[in-house]
Amino acid sequence: MTRRERIPASVPAVRRGDALDVADLPSYGFAHRSLMWWGNAGMMAIEGVAFGFMIVIYFYLQSLSLQWPDAGKPADLLFGNINLALILASAIPNYLAGRAALDRDTRRVRRWLYVCSIIGIALCVVRWYEFTALNVRWDDGAYGSTIWVLLGLHTFNLVTDVADTMVLTAVTYSKPVEGKRFVDIAENCGYWYFIVLTWLPIYVVVYWAARF
Amino acid sequence: MLRLGLGMIAGQYRARPRREAATRMLRDGDGAGSESARALERTWSDARGIVGFLSANDHKTTGLRFVVTALLFFGAAGVMGGLMRHQLALPEQHVVGPDLYDQLFSMHGTTMMFLFAVPVMQGFALYVVPLMIGTRNTAFPRMSACAFWLYLFGGALFYGAFFTNTGADAGWFEYVPLAGPQYGIGKRADFWNMLVTYSEATGLMVAVDLATTILKMRAPGMSLRRMPLFAWASLVTSIMIIFAMPMVMLAANLVQFDRMLGTHFFNPSEGGDALLWQHLFWFFGHPEVYFIFIPGLGFLSSIIPTFARRPMFGHDAIVLSLITTGFLAFGLWVHHMFATNVPELGKSFFTAMSFMIAIPTAIQIFCWIATIGAGRLVMRAPLLFVFGFFFVLVIGGLTGVMLGSVPLDLQVHDTYFVVAHLHYVLLGGAVFPLFAAIYYWFPKLSGRVLNERLGRWQFWLFFIGVNLTFFPLHLLGLEGMPRRVYTYGAETGWGTWSFVSAVGQVINDLSMLLFVINIGYSLVKGARAGNDPWGAGTLEWSVASPPPACNFYALPVVSSRYPLWSPPGDVTHVRGLSAEIREALVTTVLDARPDTRYAYPNPEIWSFVAALAVTVWLVWSVWSVPGFAYGLIPPAIAFIAWYWPNKKEAAEEVSWETEP
Numbered sequence: 064m065t066r067r068e069r070i071p072a073s074v075p076a077v078r079r080g081d082a083l084d085v086a087d088l089p090s091y092g093f094a095h096r097s098l099m100w101w102g103n104a105g106m107m108a109i110e111g112v113a114f115g116f117m118i119v120i121y122f123y124l125q126s127l128s129l130q131w132p133d134a135g136k137p138a139d140l141l142f143g144n145i146n147l148a149l150i151l152a153s154a155i156p157n158y159l160a161g162r163a164a165l166d167r168d169t170r171r172v173r174r175w176l177y178v179c180s181i182i183g184i185a186l187c188v189v190r191w192y193e194f195t196a197l198n199v200r201w202d203d204g205a206y207g208s209t210i211w212v213l214l215g216l217h218t219f220n221l222v223t224d225v226a227d228t229m230v231l232t233a234v235t236y237s238k239p240v241e242g243k244r245f246v247d248i249a250e251n252c253g254y255w256y257f258i259v260l261t262w263l264p265i266y267v268v269v270y271w272a273a274r275f
Numbered sequence: 276m277l278r279l280g281l282g283m284i285a286g287q288y289r290a291r292p293r294r295e296a297a298t299r300m301l302r303d304g305d306g307a308g309s310e311s312a313r314a315l316e317r318t319w320s321d322a323r324g325i326v327g328f329l330s331a332n333d334h335k336t337t338g339l340r341f342v343v344t345a346l347l348f349f350g351a352a353g354v355m356g357g358l359m360r361h362q363l364a365l366p367e368q369h370v371v372g373p374d375l376y377d378q379l380f381s382m383h384g385t386t387m388m389f390l391f392a393v394p395v396m397q398g399f400a401l402y403v404v405p406l407m408i409g410t411r412n413t414a415f416p417r418m419s420a421c422a423f424w425l426y427l428f429g430g431a432l433f434y435g436a437f438f439t440n441t442g443a444d445a446g447w448f449e450y451v452p453l454a455g456p457q458y459g460i461g462k463r464a465d466f467w468n469m470l471v472t473y474s475e476a477t478g479l480m481v482a483v484d485l486a487t488t489i490l491k492m493r494a495p496g497m498s499l500r501r502m503p504l505f506a507w508a509s510l511v512t513s514i515m516i517i518f519a520m521p522m523v524m525l526a527a528n529l530v531q532f533d534r535m536l537g538t539h540f541f542n543p544s545e546g547g548d549a550l551l552w553q554h555l556f557w558f559f560g561h562p563e564v565y566f567i568f569i570p571g572l573g574f575l576s577s578i579i580p581t582f583a584r585r586p587m588f589g590h591d592a593i594v595l596s597l598i599t600t601g602f603l604a605f606g607l608w609v610h611h612m613f614a615t616n617v618p619e620l621g622k623s624f625f626t627a628m629s630f631m632i633a634i635p636t637a638i639q640i641f642c643w644i645a646t647i648g649a650g651r652l653v654m655r656a657p658l659l660f661v662f663g664f665f666f667v668l669v670i671g672g673l674t675g676v677m678l679g680s681v682p683l684d685l686q687v688h689d690t691y692f693v694v695a696h697l698h699y700v701l702l703g704g705a706v707f708p709l710f711a712a713i714y715y716w717f718p719k720l721s722g723r724v725l726n727e728r729l730g731r732w733q734f735w736l737f738f739i740g741v742n743l744t745f746f747p748l749h750l751l752g753l754e755g756m757p758r759r760v761y762t763y764g765a766e767t768g769w770g771t772w773s774f775v776s777a778v779g780q781v782i783n784d785l786s787m788l789l790f791v792i793n794i795g796y797s798l799v800k801g802a803r804a805g806n807d808p809w810g811a812g813t814l815e816w817s818v819a820s821p822p823p824a825c826n827f828y829a830l831p832v833v834s835s836r837y838p839l840w841s842p843p844g845d846v847t848h849v850r851g852l853s854a855e856i857r858e859a860l861v862t863t864v865l866d867a868r869p870d871t872r873y874a875y876p877n878p879e880i881w882s883f884v885a886a887l888a889v890t891v892w893l894v895w896s897v898w899s900v901p902g903f904a905y906g907l908i909p910p911a912i913a914f915i916a917w918y919w920p921n922k923k924e925a926a927e928e929v930s931w932e933t934e935p
Contacts, residue, residue: 076495076869078846082304083495083832085860085869086851089935090928092871096935098414098487098861105483105517112521116555120529120540124548133546167934201538205546208538212529230915237920239929243874244920 091243093165099250107257110220114261117216118268121209125272132206135199137273142193143266146186150262153182153255161252164245169235172248176232179255183225190218197269210269217258217265224258227251300931304829304850312828314854319411319824321878330878332416333824334405339720340423341398341481345391348430352386353787355379357780360744364777366765376761377444378463382437384447385467388563389474390430392705393516396570397481399712400509402720404485406815406822407503409494409831411859412875414487415480417882417917422480424886429473432894436466443467446759448560449530451541451552456534465534465897471527472893475520482516485509492859493867494814495849496833503813503836504587507594508573511601512566519566519605523559526552535900550615557608565604567701569597571708572639575661578715579643581811582658583650586837589642596635603632613684622681629679633672640665655809656730660711663738664703671699674749692752698745710737710790717794718808722820723801729793736786743779747772812837830860833867853931871935874928881917888913 077084094100125131160175193214201211231248234240305311321331331337359379362370371379405413413419436442444463445454454464489510493502530552532538539545541552580587587593609617609625643665652658674696678684687693710733718724756769763769807816814831815822817839830852834844849869852858857875862868888909895902 076849079850081845081847082829082850083846083848083869084304084851085849085872086302087933088851088860088869089871090874090932092861092935095864096861096870098491098873101487101491102415102418102483105486108517109479109483109521112518113525116522116525116558120551120555123551123554124540124546127548128546201532201536205539205542205548208532208540208547212532212538226911226915230918234918234920237922237925239925241920241925241928242932242934243928 091246093246093249097246097250099246100253103250103254107254110257111261113216114213114265117209117213118264121213121268121272124205124209128205132199132204132273134203134207135197138193138198138210138270139196140270142189142196143270146189146193147262147266149182149186149189150259153179153186154259156182157252157255157259161249164248164252167242167245169240172245173232173235176228176235176248180225180229180232183221183228187218187222187225190214190221206273213265214269217262220261221258224251224254228255300856301854302850303852303854304848306848307828309828311854315825315828316823318853318855318857319826321824326880327878329883330420330880332412332420332878332882334401334413334416334419335720335822335826337416337419337423338398338400338402341394341401341426344423344427344430345395345398348386348390349395350787351434352383352391353784355383355386357784359383360773360777360780362761363763363773365774366763366767366770368762371761373761374444377759378437378442380759381443381446381449381467382433385433385443385470387701388447388567389470390426390433392567392701393474393478393563394426395709396512396567396705397478397485399574399709399716400485400505400512400570401481403716403815404489404506404509405492406719406818406826407813408489408492408497408506409814409827409833410488410492411826411830412857413484414492415484416875417879418480419484421882421886422477422484424883425473425480425889426477428886428890429470429477429893432473432890433466433470436462441466443470448556450556451530451533451549454530455541455549456537459534462897465531468527468531468534469893469897472524475524475527476889478516479520479524482513482520486513486517489513490864491861493862494831494833495860495862495867495869496844497862497867499865500591501833501836504576504590504593504597505570505573507597508569508576511597512569512573515562515566515569515601515604519559519562522555523563526555526559529555535903550612553612553615554608557611558605560611561608562604564700564704565600568704569600571664571705572597572636574708574712574715575643575664576639577811577813578657578661578711579646580650580837581715581809582653582655582661583646584653584810585646585650586812586840587642588645588649589638590836593639593642596638599635600632603628603635607632610679610684613681614688626679626681630676633676636672640669653809655714656725656727656734657711657715657809659731659734660707660714663734664707664711666738667699667703667707667741669703670746671696671701671703675700687752689758690752691748691756691758694758695745695748695752698741698748702741702745710734715809716815717797718804719815719820719822721798721801722804723797724804724808725797725801726793729789729796733786733789733793736782736789740779740782740784740786744776744783745779747776747779751776807839812840814838856927872933874932877921877924879917881913885910885913885917 076088091097156175156178160172160179163171163175197210199207201207228251231251234244301311301314303311303315321327321333321336358371362368362376401413401419441462443466445459449464449467452458489506529540533540539547541547541549543549576587576593606628607625609621610629613622678696714725714730751769751772804820806819818827830849831838832846832848835841849860852860852872859873860869861871861873863870891909892906895906
């Protein structure tokens, strides 16, 4: 079944006399039918703008400098590559958790949220080591400042979403679980894709842009 | 075994909803005076008492709080403007010293832009838009309530700092290096950075709330083509805010990092660039002008058809113009930087863009003129302010076109000509429409009409005062008087026009005094408004003034752009939403077909507590580097507690929910 088919269409409202009866409409909906999806899209746009402009700042300052990196040397690749592999892999349990949420299957949701949380914590640990392998301090020069803040912005979002994932895992134990919590879980999975996708350009900038 | 147990529990909660609870529930749709209407009123009223006050999340309450607070900040900034004009009225005066003068113009500009103009427009939209599009609350009312508290705390801290000699002093755009670690003394620039973080977080939260509300919660039948123009203006503004405000938040934080952590973004000796700040700031700053101006355009497009007694001429053209303005506004920022070393080709491009944005504004003005010309005009106070807008904004727009060309801009850069231009644009584009809007919607939110005679006096005083205050500044600018000087010598010859300008300011003050008197008088003695004192055509006028807590006893079904001016269709209203819990109707984006119901959580105090916790973080981070990290813990706890499900509420919800 495709994702589109998993999101059922509306039960139409029924006309009764001069009124439109909406009593039988669903009390929540997934994906773009839910208000949460729109709110989440707004938040992703906001953070996406911040990420995008941090990257613009990087290339702007690079274009003005005679030597880049202006201090230190390019970051070591090892931990960045581990993070890249892990974060790409995390998309799979994330997809499965999202699908389980669409099915409103608490057991499967919980299982995959655990996997997501564990990978998320691992990512945070690897991220710590990434900071130690940047080969530059934030106060060494403009290059150092830029990549520290770029990595820091992504880390802020990473940590927030890992915390969200753990809170949502815990919420599945608070009985009863309302349908709308599954919408929240599905939206959290959507947000995780944002973390994964934004990491790709940020990874390239932090680890590769200074090597060419 | 454990697995089996968990599976059973999980299975249990996948059970189909118990429909009998749902069918027992009292449903809306019977209109005023019915049992369901009384139940709706109980359900949607916010609790009394201090906890109720802090937990309130009705969009009308939040919107009104924004508007009133923003008007208080407007007053404070006005007083500072008055002090400056008083100081400059005669040469060589020492009413205030240079240091306080620096703080005055910085606080004045920052307050007007960040604490008045944007919040007042968003507050108005929060109040009016749900009524106008036929829903009972915004999509995320608790987020907007939280935004209000953040705004209030941010503004209070900013003013607290000012009163303890720590007011921002590097202009409203806080250029580096003046605001950087080397020259920005004490904590003054830090408070500016903090205020920007607060006010932009506020603006972004409200923008997401409004955009979602407008796209997903319109009354059935209100397709995008039937959506009122003010809702369009709010939507365009909200989307612009989402793409512009993160920029200045980021930039303010980068300066803060330079100041606190020793980063070098704006430090040329370590590979940074001072001009980077100007790019970042104006990439936000120019759209900022338009998200103050576009809601003003929305006000006019609501008011003009009402007083011209006919639908808006060129409705579609106006919508397209609003959207075009929204896009073009992002391509103008370098025209604030013509005096820097940006490439000449770039300057030509930005000159062309600056001229181009006049086109969509002109289209709207022609549409309004056509509407006025083809209508039967009813001359009332709101319309007077609309005419004031035409006059003042057109002058501001013309000097804008002049400043858009590089040679002229270089000549008058940093002189009073620019001050004159920006005041004409902002007063014409935002404050005149705002007063028009206050006169227009005051009956809706108070139940009483503002006094017409006092309104006319206020208008004429304000119109004369504004022109007398700001027109001479053009001449002073052409004579070479620079901005931001705290005094000048008599030999410059700037004294006469400066004195005229100060007289104009006094007339403005009188006008504002009349406004306050009018509000106070009309709240007590004003004529009763009834539902629709102006005979307007949009939905907010179909309900009582002030509106009931639930806005509509039965949500309307819409079949035209001006539902109150058209004969009702076959289907007039919605029924079947709960009257016992706060429930709203979610519709589709393009056609507004009913799609799902949506239950709001009960009002809780957490939005207030979370704003308080964020305040602790921001204040802590101004004084301590570790505070930047540890300070995140209280907001994290507050937000999790806010989200955490209430077992009783959840059990009730499960008993009536219907799966998609």
